[in-house]
Amino acid sequence: MAARRKRRTMLYIPGNNPAMLQQGGVYGADGLLLDLEDAVALNQKDAARILVRNMINTVDFYNCEVTVRINHLDTPFGIADLEEIVPLQPDAIRYPKTESVEDLKRLISIVEEIEKKHNIENPTMTIHAMIETALGVQNVFDIAAYSKRVDCITIGGQDLTADMNVVKTKDGNELDFARKRIVMAAKANKIDAIDTVFADVDDDEGLMIETEMIKGIGFAGKAVINPRQISTIHDVFNPTEEEIRKAVRIIREFNKNREAGIGVFAIDGKMIDAPVVARAQYIIDVAGIEI
């Protein structure tokens, strides 16, 4: 089985900050979000776009999944962002305020046009659809199912609560429905859901509690606004030693039984079938173990 990409943490880096961009890969985040959108002032959009382009071309981000958050196509910057970023084929682009299949259709047709223009025959860049409005939450099942290129659904908590005209609180009750609906849409399409940021960078305990909660409902990871948050989130997502031992045992037994042509088997009297094996494999992937 191929290892699934770990997406426990995706670190936002303002696209107009050369020092932070340059160091982005060293903090141990699973992914980087090079941001051309909200982190960049209107009068610096072009400078950020050029800087991010050059950084992707020259900086070693090590094993991080590199995602660029572009501006929405309804803004004056969206097309220019795509023109500059798509030819570089970063791992992904994150599309803000995705509200409907139509939004994706428009985005993907422009992306494909640019790829064609640059003779990119086998594009590898995926799309992360960011849900930040009530309408987006409503349509998220269609959004998640629309294209194979969409391999991740993310939730933007600040914008979503603003759209709902409610205050974003620590316990996150106001986001409860949206979070669970987004996760379910992602799971239904076998793709990842990534949670919104935790804004108080000095509250490690609050971050841990929220991360445990979002892990519990099925998110694969969380956006991060400060590198100091990374280890706390990883600690929550990393499997325990006991989980790893159990997963290793399941996979070993599975491999042995598969060679013997047996699909379903039991360990300590408990039935092991495909979903249990898939879960065990995921734990092993996150732990970074090869069997």
Added chain:
Amino acid sequence: MHTKNILGFDVPDFIEGFGDVEHYSGVWNKLKKENIGETIISPPVKSRVAHTSKMKNSLKEAIDACNPHDGMTVTFHHHLRGGDYIVEQTIRYLAEVGIKDITLASSSLTSAHECLVPFVKDGTITRIFSSGIRDELGKAISEGHMKNPVVIHSHGGRARAIKTGRIKIDLAVVAASAADCEGNCTGSFGPSAFGSIGYAMIDVMYADKVVVVTDNLVDFPCIPPSIRQHNVDHVVKVETIGDPSKIASGTTRITKSPMDLRIAEMAADAIEQSGVFREGYSFQVGAGGASLAVAKFMRDKMKAQEIKGSFMIGGITSYCVDMLNEGLFNALFDVQSFDAAVSTSVHGNTNHVEISSDQYAGPYNCGCMTNKLDVVVLGALEVDTDFNVNVITGADGVIRGASGGHSDTAAGAKLTVVVCPSFRGRLPMIKKRVQNVVTPGESIDLIVTERGICVNPNNKNLEVKLKEAGLNIVDIDKLREEVDKITGVPVEPKFTNKIVGVIEYRDGSVIDVIRAVDTED
């Protein structure tokens, strides 16, 4: 005649204003002999008639009573850090009364001592022994304004130099935050409290004359006495010994810099996996940035794994005190306290033990505390691919750092970890050859940067352990190349042939020299 020493640094056999050079020969080559054939000088024999007063009306009167003379050696301790008033007041008075050719031997010099520049330039001070020199004073010396080269020593090296008479003290001035009329004194309480007075403990034993200066004269007896009356000649009450806000303030906080925290976390993971982290281990960290932050991660690991350490040592911060109070270590051994909160602990906790620099790190005794150290985490201004560390000169070649206990602890610890970003600003920190070496690579096990952990090739077992644990181990030559690609290779500063500094290794041999920066351009 010029010689490349065994580390490949260009050190002459004779240095004008310093004398014949004993070349560095390895970390333990000299000290492993146990009896090294040198002698400790006799302390001066002193006497005093009963019921006579040691009190003087002013610092000037006390200095006058100590036979000030040309060529004298005056020593100080740097526990007052950037708030110190006493060094300046003493030197200014000596200059006023026409004393020339002074050897200034302070345990270190800080930003408070820029005021000494004119006295260096006019020949009042012609020689300096110190662990560190910074700011304008460092610049003046690096530009060749002092008659003789400054001698940079480690804290342990200073204890050795005083005991052997290499630094022969005519006058030791001791600033204390509390003292009595007989000279029993301490830094652990009073309005100007600074904690341990450890560096001065060795001075008072060997100095011809000892003056205790305090802004807090207490009724006899001053308890507990860190320095005791039988070594003190005179006592002076002054209005203030320094600026309390710059002597010690608040509590030391762990850095919030993501880069320092990242490096610290990687270093802590390496320590955890090294085999040295176990019940009863001993530990030292510095007070700054990534180094102190390692303590935070070790604290978490100790709690999680229920490991209790033996002792922490060195420059002690309030963070160390917290770990002592939480029961994570049995004791603190304190030669220098880094923040105000520590003083209370020095004063009130019997497991917080004040020690002299000789007990801390002295190489010429039967076993200093650093010899018993398991793990030390140190900083660096720059490192090289032979793991040599520079903590004394900046990228421009100017003296701006301190040797401190760097080489002492590196030699003694079972595991010596240097934490250092791979570049600062646009300057790479990993070089083919450091500009000046203070701590030899032989005594360094790990260099931890944000881009990976470099293991000294001399320590193959450690490399295997850390790789097996899945840590990000990188080859130091490859890391240097990677960083050079990001920053480019800076042009090296230009130097003249004039030697302005001699870097002594802790055993008294010369490990490197500092040359004057060429200011022609």
